[in-house]
Amino acid sequence: MARDTTDDTPLDNRDTLAAWIASGEKEPAAFRIGTEHEKFGFVHGTHAPAPYEGPNGIAALLRGMETLLGWEPIYDGDAIIGLADPVAGGAISLEPGGQFELSGAPLETLHQTCREANAHLAQVREVAKPLGLGFLGMGVAPTWSRSDMPRMPKQRYDIMTEYMKKVGTLGLDMMYRTATIQVNLDYASEADMVRKMRVGLALQPIATALFANSPFLDGRPSGFLSFRSEIWKDTDADRTGMLPFAFDEGFGYEAYVDWVIDVPMYFVKRGDRYIDVTGSTFRQFMAGRLPQLPGELPTMGDWTNHVSTIFPEVRLKKFIEMRGADGGPWRRICAVPALWVGLLYDDGILDQAWQMVKDWSAEERQAVRDAVPREGLGASVAGRPVLDVARDMVGLAREGLKRRALLNSAGNDETQFLAPAEEVIASGRTMAERMLDQYRGEWGGNLDHVFTDYAF
Template sequence: MARDQIDTQPIESRDDLVAWLEAGCKAPMKFRIGTEHEKFPFTLNGHEPVPYEGPNGIRALLEGMQALNCWEPIMEGSTIIGLADNVGGGAISLEPGGQFELSGAPLITIHETCAEVNSHLTQVREVATPLGFGFLGLGMSPKWTLAQTPVMPKGRYKIMTAYMPKVGTHGLDMMYRTCTVQVNLDFSSEADMVQKLRVGLALQPVATALFANSPFTEGKPNGFLSFRSEIWRDTDNNRSGMLPFAFEKGMGFERYVDYALDVPMYFIKRGDHYIDVAGSSFRDLLAGKHPAVPGETATVSDWANHLSTIFPEVRLKRYLEMRGADGGPWANLCALPALWTGLLYDQASLDAAWELAKGWSADERQKLRDDVPRLGFKAEIAGRSMHELAREVVAISRAGLARRDKRDSQGRDETRFLQPLEESLVSGLTPAEVLLKRYETEWNRSVEPIFDDCAY
């Protein structure tokens, strides 16, 4: 989860909310790629979770990273909760259970994205190894119970932790025991946003299958290939899902604003203080009638923070966030942005991807989304297997990356970053199925080897 926004400019009306989103439109030459990934810290000795406090805790890691890269600390009161690169635009933040997130800078090519991932993981290892911990690239923590998982000292998470059990069975699992990799991409106009949002939503289950990597919970197979994706099916259905309205006639910024206004709020932030307003309406705040802040109207910060607490499969802010993939191995942290950049940043590929998906009904899209966490490549839509569909989607992305023709210093284009996905498609196995096979054979039905084999 990104940093909270600080912009106290008042918002007068619904039109201001629409205008705020619309201000995200950019000329295609200014399109950027922002990659975010989360990872689980674990103790090298004993494979336990890493607490926040203590000489070998997360706070020490953040302070060590700050000394190494000179980024600005992000504070909540006297507590360091993240780091910000005020020059490049990247940030490091903490998820509720200590998952360590890099929100990458907005970059032009996947080559730069991959270089950023490489230098971040190298730095993290340099600081964490002497502290006695490593990092795991998976979509779900494979071993620890919720009770064993530490709690990070962030005000917004306290509010969410109290609220989540009221609105779904898996909200705390989502917060404390999952990791994702996602990419944030730009749009040039309202029509471009709508086409990208629709393609992103319809094909998000393809990414879920290709990156499925969360088959273990509390030391045993959990019956799913992407249990992280399954968790989202019952976390808080008021703020998650496949957004069927996005495919209806008249979709645009206004329609998304109306949806977001009806998503219950979690908190209002004033200064460093989080006011728990979980379940209340942003419409009341907009009208200056919110009981928690009587007489106050909404600010730009309130709106930006509220949008960051909505969790659909594709999220609209001033860019689009692709949210369907499990965290995974080093190569997959570059493959995910490559997949979506090839699909969305080349018009011929975007049109081809929409051609593939536009005939599907809302029920078909939903069924695919519901089946993929369990079935992976064996799920079906409109008489086609996910394996066949994923092959076609990756080929469309490859063609888009080839046409983009962004070369690195060795003259290579961005298509090479799709290689791990193409290897999965050749084998017909998702990353989760590879792990399950190893669990049954060389790992002797133990998840302990995962801390060596899937560490960065």
């Protein structure tokens, strides 16, 4: 979750918002990779979710990380809620249920991305172990009920918690019981953004299937391979989904802005205070018709905060966010960005990926999105098995990474980071299915094993 801003730059008009997105354009040589990954903290021994308060809670962990790293603390009131790297630009933040997230720095290569992830996990272990805490990488908390989950002391989450009850049945589960791996990537122009958004949206369900890793809920199989993805289907239809308008002729920065400004807002931040403005749109705010702030017009900070509360399968800011993958173990933290970098950062490969999906209809894209949470690689799209599409997708990504020809000190290129995805393709079985096999076999139906076999 991004750090909320208080940028007071006046927001003049709708064109300013499109220009804000356009300001993210970069030359391909300046393209970077930003990886975000969330994980569930738990108490060793009891396997209960890690609390926020207390000598062995998440706040104590953040204090320990502050001492270890020298990063700047982020507060909500008097409560520490994250850390910011003042040098490289990364950050540690807390999701509503205490999910511990690293928002990685913008890096040039996947080698750097993987080193960053490894270093972060080692640092977290160093501080967490004396506190009796461990961390689990999965898409949904496998054993904890919604009522078990702690609530982080963030005002924006208080507002969201109340609003989620009005707009869907699973929004609170999304907030408190899910975790993801995301990758943020750059675009060179509006046309490049459009191509990447379209390919990313069409293939996001395939990535969801490949990285499916949330088969349990409330201590038993849920009937889904990615219950995290299923949760997003009934969270808040106004701000989620597959964005079919992105495939319309003429789609670009302005069309995306027009959608976002009509999405109901959550809050406006003034100083340290969060004002609940749920139910009103940013378009109303731009017209000075926000009931809670009559006559007041928004700032760029208000826009940046609002954009951070939009949750489609692919999100556009000053970069593009791929949001379809479940949280997972450390190798997945490297594999998810490897997949998307390989597909999107080589023009020829991006063109081939578009050729693969360009004839899919909006109905076919939505159908596979609806099917993969339960069926995974067994679903189909436009008459093709998802497994076959995934095989082609990973093959293209491999070629894209090979063409980048970026080597580490041992002479290995970035294709090595696709190994987890290639293993899934070769076996035809997702991590979720392998975990279900263990649950029904060697674990004897006891999910305590998750906290030992799949902890970081």
